[in-house]
Amino acid sequence: MNSVRTVFAESWVLWLLMAFPALTFIQLIFAWRRRRLLERVGTPRALFSLMPPRPRFRWLTSFAVTTAFSLLIAAAAGPHWGRDAKPEVVAGRDVVILLDMSGSMRATDAPPTRFERARQALIDLAEAVRQRGGHRLALVVFAADAQVVVPLTHDYGHFQAKAADLDLDHPPPALRPKPGTVSGTRIGLGLRAAVAAHDPAMRGFQDVILLSDGDDPIDDGEWRTGLTTIADSDVPVSVVGVGDPDRDADVPGHADAVTRLRDKPLREIARKTGGHYLDARTDPPRLAEFFRHRIESKGGTTPDADPLPLPNPRHAWFYGGALLLFVVGWLSRAL
Numbered sequence: 001m002n003s004v005r006t007v008f009a010e011s012w013v014l015w016l017l018m019a020f021p022a023l024t025f026i027q028l029i030f031a032w033r034r035r036r037l038l039e040r041v042g043t044p045r046a047l048f049s050l051m052p053p054r055p056r057f058r059w060l061t062s063f064a065v066t067t068a069f070s071l072l073i074a075a076a077a078g079p080h081w082g083r084d085a086k087p088e089v090v091a092g093r094d095v096v097i098l099l100d101m102s103g104s105m106r107a108t109d110a111p112p113t114r115f116e117r118a119r120q121a122l123i124d125l126a127e128a129v130r131q132r133g134g135h136r137l138a139l140v141v142f143a144a145d146a147q148v149v150v151p152l153t154h155d156y157g158h159f160q161a162k163a164a165d166l167d168l169d170h171p172p173p174a175l176r177p178k179p180g181t182v183s184g185t186r187i188g189l190g191l192r193a194a195v196a197a198h199d200p201a202m203r204g205f206q207d208v209i210l211l212s213d214g215d216d217p218i219d220d221g222e223w224r225t226g227l228t229t230i231a232d233s234d235v236p237v238s239v240v241g242v243g244d245p246d247r248d249a250d251v252p253g254h255a256d257a258v259t260r261l262r263d264k265p266l267r268e269i270a271r272k273t274g275g276h277y278l279d280a281r282t283d284p285p286r287l288a289e290f291f292r293h294r295i296e297s298k299g300g301t302t303p304d305a306d307p308l309p310l311p312n313p314r315h316a317w318f319y320g321g322a323l324l325l326f327v328v329g330w331l332s333r334a335l
Helices: 002-007 011-041 044-050 058-076 114-132 156-165 187-196 222-233 263-273 287-294 315-334
Strands: 080-084 094-100 136-142 146-153 206-212 237-242 277-281 310-313
Touching: 011 058, 058 315, 094 114, 094 187, 114 136, 114 156, 114 206, 114 237, 114 287, 136 156, 136 187, 146 156, 146 187, 187 206, 187 222, 187 263, 206 263, 206 287, 222 263, 237 263, 237 287, 263 277
Parallel strands: 094 136, 094 206, 206 237, 237 277
Antiparallel strands: 080 310, 136 146
């Protein structure tokens, strides 16, 4: 599946190709019923001799039209391969996404789960950033520890694929419980890892976006340890609070464990670092809109290093091939 995502930006569109076998099956059923009805009138040989001859290139028409529609679907899936050695440079910011993967993110008060809500929001954000370009994105996850999943990159398709592969049942190795670990939500460690993932050359044009429920079983204020690092780096942290702050929710797979959105430390992180707080609660976080108004509006710059070459879009080839095949199909019917 990952190989398909590297070629097609919207690989889910390819599922539409499954409509063709279904349509072929339906066509065969209608042809069989039509033949049975004709048999009631007379013998097939006699009836076919009275009917006008079929077009000589009927098979070519069917092939051309079917293949053309297949190419249109493939083009809509956003094909891209090869590398553009000199991509267009657009001013932007460096944004590190910090995603909570602790056990409390399994809660279903923000259906289907808090984690799924947060993950889909950052995938949507990457899609919005792709349309503009310029910004570099990185992805850091945390629970009992923190790990960089995607370093800063302009390759938004790679970022989305890595985010889509994250699974609470199979977390990255660094996040798995260690001997003596009693808490699964070390926000301070996550903040330090997010700051370390930044490029010092982009100082002044850097941001961290934290998506979390803020729920730490120990409640020892560990999150404050990350504020010192943040203060030294002068990186604002914008926070998205996910979950219901007013009532407890069960944690699937953890008997007798309950959780709720603890927004007080999350708001404090945003306030002390100069960021903003998005109170998503149990609603889908409107992260792309939040980013556009609160972060992108601050302006950007270009990295000193040359931008990484990005995949070349190839959808024009597919659209051109589909147009050519439609012409072939039209001409074959006229012959």
